[in-house]
Amino acid sequence: MTPEAREPLARYLLTIADDELVLGYRDSEWTGVAPIVEEDVAFSSLAQDEIGHARLLYTLAAELTATDPDQLALRRPKGDYYHARLLEFRATPKYDPSGQHQAGGDWAKAIVRRYLYDLFDDLRTEIIAESSYPPLAAAIQKVRREERYHLRHDEAWWHALAGGPAEGRERLERAIAALWPDALGLFEPAPGEERLVAEGILPLTTAELRLRWVERVAPAFARHGIPLPDERAAPAVGGRRGEHGPGWDELYDEMTMVRRLEPDGAW
Amino acid sequence: MTDEQRIEEFKRAVQAGHKVEAGDWMPEEYRARLTKFIEMHANSELMGALPERDWILRAPTLQRKLAVTAKIQDEVGHAQLLYRLVEDLGKPREQIFQDLISGKTKFHNVFHYPTKSWGDVGIIAWLVDAAAIHSQSALQRSSYAPYARTMRRICWEEAFHLKHGEDIVLTCMMGTARQKRLMQEALERWWEPLMMFHGPPAPPETDKDLEWGIKSRPNEQLRQDFLTKYVRRIQEIGLTIPDPKLRYDERTGRWAYTEPDWSKLYTIVTGNGPASQARLGFRRLSYEETAWVRQVVTGGAQLTA
Amino acid sequence: MHVYEVFRQEAEGESMRHVGNVDAPDDELALQYAREVYSRRGEATRLWVVPRAAIVEIVDPDFLRPPLDHGYRMGEAYRVTVMKRRQITGKEASRDA
Numbered sequence: 001m002t003p004e005a006r007e008p009l010a011r012y013l014l015t016i017a018d019d020e021l022v023l024g025y026r027d028s029e030w031t032g033v034a035p036i037v038e039e040d041v042a043f044s045s046l047a048q049d050e051i052g053h054a055r056l057l058y059t060l061a062a063e064l065t066a067t068d069p070d071q072l073a074l075r076r077p078k079g080d081y082y083h084a085r086l087l088e089f090r091a092t093p094k095y096d097p098s099g100q101h102q103a104g105g106d107w108a109k110a111i112v113r114r115y116l117y118d119l120f121d122d123l124r125t126e127i128i129a130e131s132s133y134p135p136l137a138a139a140i141q142k143v144r145r146e147e148r149y150h151l152r153h154d155e156a157w158w159h160a161l162a163g164g165p166a167e168g169r170e171r172l173e174r175a176i177a178a179l180w181p182d183a184l185g186l187f188e189p190a191p192g193e194e195r196l197v198a199e200g201i202l203p204l205t206t207a208e209l210r211l212r213w214v215e216r217v218a219p220a221f222a223r224h225g226i227p228l229p230d231e232r233a234a235p236a237v238g239g240r241r242g243e244h245g246p247g248w249d250e251l252y253d254e255m256t257m258v259r260r261l262e263p264d265g266a267w
Numbered sequence: 268m269t270d271e272q273r274i275e276e277f278k279r280a281v282q283a284g285h286k287v288e289a290g291d292w293m294p295e296e297y298r299a300r301l302t303k304f305i306e307m308h309a310n311s312e313l314m315g316a317l318p319e320r321d322w323i324l325r326a327p328t329l330q331r332k333l334a335v336t337a338k339i340q341d342e343v344g345h346a347q348l349l350y351r352l353v354e355d356l357g358k359p360r361e362q363i364f365q366d367l368i369s370g371k372t373k374f375h376n377v378f379h380y381p382t383k384s385w386g387d388v389g390i391i392a393w394l395v396d397a398a399a400i401h402s403q404s405a406l407q408r409s410s411y412a413p414y415a416r417t418m419r420r421i422c423w424e425e426a427f428h429l430k431h432g433e434d435i436v437l438t439c440m441m442g443t444a445r446q447k448r449l450m451q452e453a454l455e456r457w458w459e460p461l462m463m464f465h466g467p468p469a470p471p472e473t474d475k476d477l478e479w480g481i482k483s484r485p486n487e488q489l490r491q492d493f494l495t496k497y498v499r500r501i502q503e504i505g506l507t508i509p510d511p512k513l514r515y516d517e518r519t520g521r522w523a524y525t526e527p528d529w530s531k532l533y534t535i536v537t538g539n540g541p542a543s544q545a546r547l548g549f550r551r552l553s554y555e556e557t558a559w560v561r562q563v564v565t566g567g568a569q570l571t572a
Numbered sequence: 573m574h575v576y577e578v579f580r581q582e583a584e585g586e587s588m589r590h591v592g593n594v595d596a597p598d599d600e601l602a603l604q605y606a607r608e609v610y611s612r613r614g615e616a617t618r619l620w621v622v623p624r625a626a627i628v629e630i631v632d633p634d635f636l637r638p639p640l641d642h643g644y645r646m647g648e649a650y651r652v653t654v655m656k657r658r659q660i661t662g663k664e665a666s667r668d669a
Contacts, residue, residue: 028323028336032316033553035560037347040316044340048333052640055329070328093552095321097381099545105556145634160564168563251324258385259327261449265442267327267385286585288618334644412585430650437656503661 001133005199008192009133010064011082012202014072015190015240016124017057018083021073023117024050025251027110029092035107046114046150053143060135074259078252079242082190086113086182086236089247108168108175111161115154116183119216122151123209132200155220162224173226184235187213191240281410281480288412289355297479301411302356303372304481309349310367311375316342317546318382319391327385334431338392341424348417355413361561368551370538377460379540386453389439392432394457397497398464400425401489402482410480440504447505454501455509459527462510465489467529494522574623576602578610581618588620 001009028047034040058069065072091110094102125144131137161168187210196202214231221228238244259267268276274294287293293301319339326332354360366372377395382388403422409415439446468487476482484492498515501508512525538544573595579588591610596602602621611619630636643649 025324029320031323031336031339031343032313032320033549033557035557036564037313037343037350040343041340041347044336044343048336048340048642049638049640051329051333051336052642055333056640058329073329074327093549093556095317095545095549097542097545099548101545101549101552103552103556105553107557107560142639146638146640149635164563165566167559171559254324257325258322261385262443262446265446266438267331267442330644330649334649337642337645415585416587427645427647427650430647430653434650434653434656437653437660441656441660500657504657505660 001201002199005195005201006064008190008195009136009201010061011192012190012196013057013061013064013136015082016128017054017061017072018081019087019117019121020050020057021054022081022083022087022248022251023113024048024054025255026087026090026092027114029090030110033092033105042153043110046153049146049150053146056139056143060139063135074256075263078244078248081244081248081252082240082242083244084117084182084186084188085239085245085248086117086179086185088239088244088251090250106171106175108161108171109179111154111157112172112175112179113183114150115158115220116179116217117186118147118151118154119220120183120186120209120213121147123212123216124206127203127209130203136201158220159224162226169224169226176226176229180229181233181236184210184231184233185237185239188235188237188240278479282478285410286412286415287410289352297481298356300476300479301414301481302353302358304476305349305356305411305414306353306358306363306366307373307375309346309353309363310372311378312342312346312349314367314374314378314546314550316346317549318378318380318542319388321382322385322388325385326388331435335388338428338431341428345421345424348420352413352417364554368547368554370547373536376463376532376535376540377457378546379535379538379543380456380460381542381545383456384449384453385435386439386449386451387456389432389435389450390453390457392428393436394432394454394461394497394501395464396425396428396432398461398489398493400429401492401496402465402484405484405489406482408483414481436506437504440506451506454506458509461493462490462524463527463529463532463535465493467532491522494524498522573597574602574625576606576621577624577627578606579620579622580610580616582615584617586617588618593624594621 024047026047027043027050030043030047031040034043054073055069058072062068062072089109090104091106091113093105096102122144125140125147128140129137129144131140158172161172163169187207189206193202193205197205210231214228218228274296277292277294277297281287281297287297316339319335319342323332323336323339326335350360350363353363363372367374377391377398382391400422403418403425406418407415407422409418436450439450466486468490469485471477471485474482474485477485494513494515498508498513510525512523514523515521516523534540535543538547574597575593576596576599577593578591580591581588594602594605594609596605599621603619606619606621607616610616
């Protein structure tokens with residue numbers, strides 16, 4: 001690896017790690033409020049896996065930038081997180097000690113987000129597994145072994161909702177329509193990806209995965225007669241540059257809340 | 268043999284150590300008591316996830332985030348194991364949740380309180396789970412074998428929770444004044460609920476659940492066991508237990524403590540604790556918001572086969 | 573004939589344990605044969621006989637023992653806890669800590 005690739009690689013690692021971290025945080029919120037208790041438990045494991053993957057990638061990034069994984073995960077400024085916007089919104093209701101809870105839990109959105117993201121992540125990790133940067137390739141090969149079962153879980157729910165009674169199907173379609181631009185935002189490249197491709201650290205840029213993703217998504221939609229939204233629609237971008245929405249404001253505030261009490265303390 | 272003789276014979280058998288399985292014949296009173304007892308246990312595991320759940324997002328390191336997530340996952344996992352037992356005793360899951368939400372069935376007193384800081388996360392995982400492990404260990408000898416077996420798995424997992432909680436508390440007690448204060452304040456919030464945890468010291472001979480062998484150790488004995496094991500461990504790390512009367516009486520071999528106001532316990536578990544209604548409201552909201560999912564996966568049928 | 577898998581409880585209160593299988597034309601004879609094969613010396617307090625076709629199996633270690641570090645679920649992650657207590661109390665940790 002040339003010295004010029006170091007910074008783009010660190011940025012790329014943070015980008016993937018942030019995706020996994022933020023989805024892991026959001027999915028962990030289903031604990032205690034999922035539709036059936038079996039799913040409380042299952043979603044928690046999905047969340048833990050994602051956070052474990054994030055930790056692995058932060059560790060690699062920390063080696064390049066002389067810091068530590070916790071610093072990267074929990075102590076960057078709010079605008080220095082690079083996850084896709086799809087991953088940051090809250091899909092669960094929110095508890096309020098006053099009893100005035102925030103409604104809006106939406107299992108269909110949670111499933112659609114997971115499925116569309118995992119299909120994307122499967123393609124992304126497939127190319128990263130061929131990276132010429134050995135620590136990354138080795139880490140991602142392990143990650144893929146866990147992710148395979150995430151996709152199976154997503155698919156089971158996708159088929160249950162899409163192939164079941166009308167209400168589930170309608171909610172699924174509404175969730176797809178609402179999340180589609182955010183899903184396309186997954187393909188926004190991290191700055192410096194071309195450099196990584198030029199050096200063989202990445203076989204392809206993230207943007208180049210889009211067509212392959214549509215090829216994976218289309219049959220899953222077609223199987224249940226769900227119309228595929230316009231894949232040339234304008235994607236919701238900005239996430240890869242640290243520009244986020246209100247879902248991130250809320251999450252960032254919570255995830256740093258305790259740590260901020262003693263930022264340098266041992267916890 | 269008359270029904271009464273059959274019931275007497277059953278009672279003698281369980282008192283002599285006979286173990287009952289789900290499909291076996293059992294007296295209606297035994298079934299009803301078991302259902303009520305296990306259902307309250309299950310509800311407590313599920314409702315117990317809510318106070319801790321808020322802190323899943325707030326854990327201060329990645330390792331704590333993973334451990335807290337896994338810990339609360341276990342609690343809901345315990346609810347799942349226990350609800351299966353209740354379903355097998357004949358109560359459908361939809362009914363279980365409707366009764367919980369409407370306040371018809373109860374959950375444990377400690378889950379009716381708010382969690383105010385990271386200190387609560389440590390104190391709950393360490394001491395509330397420690398109190399729970401005392402009663403749950405005794406339940407491994409329950410006459411109802413599926414419950415006893417489930418308790419083996421639950422106790423095995425709770426042991427990790429204790430360590431996780433103790434580690435959170437110790438780490439803060441080695442930290443800054445502010446971190447120590449988080450823990451001391453949390454202990455002060457949780458001590459009274461902890462002392463109420465095992466219930467009023469009912470005379471064993473009047474406790475029907477003991478008579479049927481559903482549980483095997485009286486309330487007061489469980490509380491004494493807890494104090495014997497934990498008072499020193501709490502004090503030696505620099506925490507102060509907020510009970511001036513607490514002391515070990517060498518003469519009687521028992522712990523003396525300020526008698527909790529047992530009418531307050533009753534008030535709390537009947538839905539009038541500081542966070543009872545907020546928690547039930549949240550349970551209701553999430554249950555209603557996901558009703559359509561259950562409709563979809565069961566086609567409107569009961570979840571239990 | 574169908575294959576039935578046989579589970580045996582060896583003492584009251586114990587879990588059912590898989591002990592093997594039998595071939596039988598129907599459920600009733602499956603019970604009879606299971607008794608003959610797995611409990612004719614009274615080894616069982618209870619038998620479950622289950623059509624093999626009803627069993628859903630998974631053996632993949634990627635699923636059952638995932639490759640990444642999940643040690644935070646286990647006790648080993650808290651060996652440091654004993655050290656912390658020792659440090660804070662300035663003495664040896666109690667035996668049963």
